Amino acid sequence: MDTLNPRTDIERLLLEMRQGDLDPETFARRLIDLEVFMPVKDDKHQIAGFQTSTKAEPLVLDDDEGNRxxxxxxxxxxxxxxxxxxxxxxxxxxxxxxxxxxxxxxxMGLAINPGEELGFDFDPDMVAMLASLLPEEDQ
Structure with missing residues (x-):
């Protein structure tokens, strides 16, 4: 896959940020409304395309500093x-x-496209900043 050929809205946003066309707050505000893919652990004995568990276990790794x-x-x-x-x-x-x-x-930190040029890593403080930008949820 061409690493700098953006194909999704989030990839276009990442490219704008990489090129310096966005300030960090604008990047964060636009990011929270976009769709991402989150890998989850497969169920054992699964039916193809059908998840039997109601709780998805996301992929969480430790970085070089020991942060999740x-x-x-x-x-x-x-x-x-x-x-x-x-x-x-x-x-x-x-x-x-x-x-x-x-x-x-x-x-917890957050990585989008780890190890790729069109990627971005958020340390825990940056994730907290993202969370502070979220609107109140309707109950």
Missing amino acids: VLITFSSPERAKAFVAEVPGFGGGLLTQMSWIVRRMGEN
Whole structure:
């Protein structure tokens, strides 16, 4: 896959940020409304295309500093090579970044397209800043 050929809205946003065309707050405000792919652990004995569990276990890894980092991608295609190296994470779900940020634990980082040029890593403080931009949820 051409690493600098954006194919999704989030990839176009990442490219704008990479090129310096956006300030960090504008980037964050636009990001929370976009859709990302979150790899989740496969169920054992699954029916193809059917998730039997009601709780998805996301892919969380430790970074070099020992921080826990939630792994996401701009599309399922961008995830393929990465998740091939992590046994058990062949499934996933597409959802809004805001949904993910609302459900993240404290002191967790977030990676979009880890290791790729069209990627971005958020440390825990940056994730907290993203969470502060979320509108109130309707009850």
